[in-house]
Amino acid sequence: MALWGNNDSVYSDGTVTVNLTTKKVERVGTSATFDTAGISTGNVISLGAGVTFGYAVISAVDSAGALSIASTDNFVSGLTTVTATVYNISQEPIYVLGDSHYRAPEAKSDYFSGVFGVDNTEVGVAAGTTVGGKEAAYAVAHSGWVGVTTYLDTHGNLRVKSETLVASSSITGDADDDARFPDS
Numbered sequence: 001m002a003l004w005g006n007n008d009s010v011y012s013d014g015t016v017t018v019n020l021t022t023k024k025v026e027r028v029g030t031s032a033t034f035d036t037a038g039i040s041t042g043n044v045i046s047l048g049a050g051v052t053f054g055y056a057v058i059s060a061v062d063s064a065g066a067l068s069i070a071s072t073d074n075f076v077s078g079l080t081t082v083t084a085t086v087y088n089i090s091q092e093p094i095y096v097l098g099d100s101h102y103r104a105p106e107a108k109s110d111y112f113s114g115v116f117g118v119d120n121t122e123v124g125v126a127a128g129t130t131v132g133g134k135e136a137a138y139a140v141a142h143s144g145w146v147g148v149t150t151y152l153d154t155h156g157n158l159r160v161k162s163e164t165l166v167a168s169s170s171i172t173g174d175a176d177d178d179a180r181f182p183d184s
Contacts, residue, residue, distance in 0.1 A: 008116060008118075024068060045069065126138045145168065
């Protein structure tokens with residue numbers, strides 16, 4: 001298991017359910033392919049649109065339709081199950097998982113926090129993107145694994161902070177996996 005990889009979307013097809021008591025993730029439907037999708041121990045699974053439910057490190061690929069997770073520490077408190085939700089499996093750096101700056105589940109779509117794999121093309125596209133009337137609000141300094149924190153200041157203005165966690169020009173596999181850093 002490496003500390004990080006270069007793929008910010010290893011797999012994200014369909015929906016899953018999660019039993020937080022047994023730490024089991026199961027695919028919804030019959031087209032499960034966890035065991036042949038390139039998923040491995042140490043990958044990170046993020047659950048819900050905008051990571052609304054939480055995330056965990058994968059501890060085992062049990063079968064074509066089931067995974068085990070190492071911990072439930074980074075899920076919304078009080079949950080015992082997560083029913084049929086979207087997910088993304090990535091090779092993001094696991095050393096930032098407990099950092100609340102990057103993973104606080106949020107309900108608003110106008111701001112977000114997270115760790116993103118940003119390739120060279122996405123760096124250029126983000127630099128020319130206008131968000132909330134501000135040119136290049138989501139611009140990042142370098143390709144690689146980037147931690148982004150956004151918030152509304154006391155005057156209601158959108159603020160975006162980014163930090164390059166792992167500089168890398170070899171991030172791949174992102175295609176349309178994140179709307180914040182599109183390829184075009």
